[in-house]
Amino acid sequence: MSDFRTALSRARGLGAAKHGVGHWISERVSAAALIPLLLWGVFAALQLARLDHAGAVAWLQSSLVNPTLLVLLVVTSYLHMSAGLRVVIEDYIENNLNRAALLLLNLFACVLFGALAVFSILKVALGGAV
């Protein structure tokens, strides 16, 4: 017998959903990507802290490297932030309605602010800023 499940348990549809680890893995993948990206981000922040607006614009427009890495940092961070806070909410919020509301808020906030950040960076990098 290759299947140890009873006919009843199969009919009830219980058991592994076969996609439970996707969230867990995406959190680890984004974590691994963030190791170099965050170190570059600290390096970039040290440079940007010395620059005024014109300097920061020039920094973004000077090469493809800075805007590319910055967008990657934002996107990967926001993926990781949404995955991380999702687990925190799931762990601590017992009430179903509150939990659903907070999970949606977390997701929408990450998508909204992530998109705003990426479009702002692109706007400046592509020459839209004064």
Add this chain to the structure above:
Amino acid sequence: MTYAPRERPLSPHTTIWRWHVTMVTSIMHRATGCALYGGGLLLALWALCLAAGPEAYGTFKAILGSFPGKIVMFGLTLSAFFHLAKGVQHLIWDVGRGYKVQTASMGAMVCIAFAVAATLVVWIIAAMTGAL
């Protein structure tokens, strides 16, 4: 035959545990993760102010450059380096290594030491290059 409803068993709560370094760093990992969520929003705000123009950008930099702003940035630097180091330890655990108690405790100490050292180095560089 009916059964009286029984309380579900609870796992031992924090109160019965002796504090140890892996436990502290585990809690700190989650706390710094939540703090860095704020840091991520700050990053988006920075990009928005940059795109909005010199006036908004100047205001943003003035707020971050103020004393409370610097304290927030220092805390975020510390959180970022700690979360990075502890995250690496978690990735090592995820591949099934480093679970011996002594190794795990040593790793946790290294995370704290790395976070403090890297933060100090970055802020010293910032001070020396005029980034403050």
